[in-house]
Amino acid sequence: TTTAENTDLTGVFMNYRPDKDGKPVLTANLQIASLDKTLPPPSDSQGGLWYYVVYNVDGTVWFVRAALPPSGGDPEYAYGTIDATGVYTTVGTTTGAFFEGADGVVQIDVPAEAGGTPGTLLGGVVGTVDYIQGVDDVVGLNNHVDTAPDQADVIDPNGESYTVADCPVAVTASTSPSSTPRPTALPFRASPTIGSARTARKGRTLRVRVQATRAITDLRVQLRAASGRGAVLASGAARSLSGAGTLRLKLARTLKKGRYALVATGTVDGRRLRAVQRVRVGA
Numbered sequence: 001t002t003t004a005e006n007t008d009l010t011g012v013f014m015n016y017r018p019d020k021d022g023k024p025v026l027t028a029n030l031q032i033a034s035l036d037k038t039l040p041p042p043s044d045s046q047g048g049l050w051y052y053v054v055y056n057v058d059g060t061v062w063f064v065r066a067a068l069p070p071s072g073g074d075p076e077y078a079y080g081t082i083d084a085t086g087v088y089t090t091v092g093t094t095t096g097a098f099f100e101g102a103d104g105v106v107q108i109d110v111p112a113e114a115g116g117t118p119g120t121l122l123g124g125v126v127g128t129v130d131y132i133q134g135v136d137d138v139v140g141l142n143n144h145v146d147t148a149p150d151q152a153d154v155i156d157p158n159g160e161s162y163t164v165a166d167c168p169v170a171v172t173a174s175t176s177p178s179s180t181p182r183p184t185a186l187p188f189r190a191s192p193t194i195g196s197a198r199t200a201r202k203g204r205t206l207r208v209r210v211q212a213t214r215a216i217t218d219l220r221v222q223l224r225a226a227s228g229r230g231a232v233l234a235s236g237a238a239r240s241l242s243g244a245g246t247l248r249l250k251l252a253r254t255l256k257k258g259r260y261a262l263v264a265t266g267t268v269d270g271r272r273l274r275a276v277q278r279v280r281v282g283a
Contacts, residue, residue, distance in 0.1 A: 003044075003145050003146075004038060004040065005032070006035050006037075006049070006104075007040075007049070007129045008033035008146060009032060009033075009127055009128070009146040009147065010031045010032065010278055010279070010280070011030075011148055011192070012028070012029065012030055012125060012148045012278075013185065013277075014027070014110075014122060014185075015029060015185075016118075016165060025116070026110040026115070026116035027096075027109055027110065028053035028064050028107070028110055028125075028127075029053075029105050029106070030051050030053060030127045030129070030148075031104070032103075032105070032129075033102070033192060034101070035099065035100045035104025035105070035106065036101075036104075037068055037072075037075075037098070039068060042070070044131050045131030046070065046134060046140070047067075047069075047131070047132025047133070047134055047135055047136050047137070047140050048067055048068045048069045048132065049068040049129070049131070050066070050067045050130040050137065051065060051067070051108075051127075051128075051129055051130075052064070052127065052129075052130060052154070053125065053126070053127050054125070054126050054127070054128065054152075055115065055122040055126070055159075055162075056122070056123035056124050056156075056157050057114070057115040057120060057122060061155065061156075061157060062080070062082075062114045062115055063154070064094060064096075064109075064110055064114060065077070065078055065137075067136075075106075076093075077093060077095055078090050078092065079091055079092060079094050079108075085155075086142075086154070088142070089138075090137075090138065091114070092111065092113070094108060094109050094110070094114075095109045096109055115164070116164065117164060119163065119164060120164045121161060121162075122162045122164065123157060123161045124156070124158050124159050124160075125161065125162060126147060126149065126153070126159040127147065127148040127152070127159075128142075128144045128147045128148075129144070129145045129146045130143060130144055130145060131143045131145055149261065149278060150227065150259055150278075151226075151227070160228070162185070185273060186216065186266050186268065186274055187268065187273075188210065188241070188264045188275050188277075189210065189275075190209065190210045190221075190262050191208060191209040192277075192278075192280060193279065193280050193281070194206055194208045194223075194249070194260075194280070194281060196281065196282045196283065197255055197256055197281050198283070200251060200254065200255035200281055201251065202252065203250075203251060204251050205248050205251065206248070207246050207247075208246065208249055209245075209246060210241065210245055210246070211243065211244045212241040212243065212245075214269075215241075215242040215268070216267065216268055217239065217240045217266065217267045218239065219238040219239075219240070219265075220237045220264070220265050220266065221235065221237070221249065221263070221264045223235070223261070223263075223279075224260065224263055225260065226259040227261065228261040231252075232252060233253045233255060233260065234250060234252060234253075234255075236249040236250060241266070255281045257281055257282060258280065259278055259279070260281065261276055261279070262277045262278075262279050264276075264277070
């Protein structure tokens with residue numbers, strides 16, 4: 001069954017930076033192919049539309065989520081835990097934001113209790129978009145419409161791991177030209193659709209639109225299976241990237257329609273960083 005584009009999850013990532021008041025906040029972010037607040041029909045989901053980021057902290061599986069309730073209106077943000085049998089328990093409420101439109105983002109603030117403090121290791125971060133058979137995730141059944149990565153496991157999270165890194169103390173212009181916080185992941189994004197299976201043949205080159213929010217040098221990008229593991233299916237490199245640009249990926253294998261992982265590494269401010277983004281190849 002084809003579902004709406006606001007359930008098409010193209011990536012999940014964490015970000016730790018100052019909010020509008022200058023206070024550092026950890027956010028969990030779900031990138032959606034086309035984000036809006038359209039609800040699924042009740043025949044598919046009686047509980048509305050739910051967006052989750054799930055991860056492990058010291059053996060406890062936590063979630064943060066944004067829910068569009070069946071009554072309509074603004075998203076409701078909360079956080080809680082998932083036990084070994086898959087039971088969701090809401091611990092409290094949090095805040096967040098919806099950035100609607102193409103390649104939109106559901107952003108959820110991670111409370112300190114749920115791992116949002118510097119030095120915390122967030123293990124196996126995964127994202128899901130869920131329909132709910134029932135009232136909510138307490139007395140209903142979660143049905144994963146889409147996940148990132150594919151085959152994501154919310155009982156034993158199996159995605160990328162992140163360590164929350166504190167923002168550096170701001171210094172004056174007399175001692176440093178910039179007080180911009182140093183990124184903890186490579187500030188690199190690619191178009192969520194990187195080509196068509198009709199033309200993605202072994203030996204050919206894909207031209208992919210990419211963007212860097214900070215200057216990156218020695219950029220190296222590999223296309224792998226959706227899990228991020230296995231053989232390199234395509235690769236590309238650039239001496240530097242700042243702002244928007246086009247990256248050429250040389251295909252080592254013919255690609256089929258479906259989802260893949262784009263694994264990028266590069267140097268920012270003297271540090272080697274990495275980012276993983278889920279992308280797709282169209283028909």
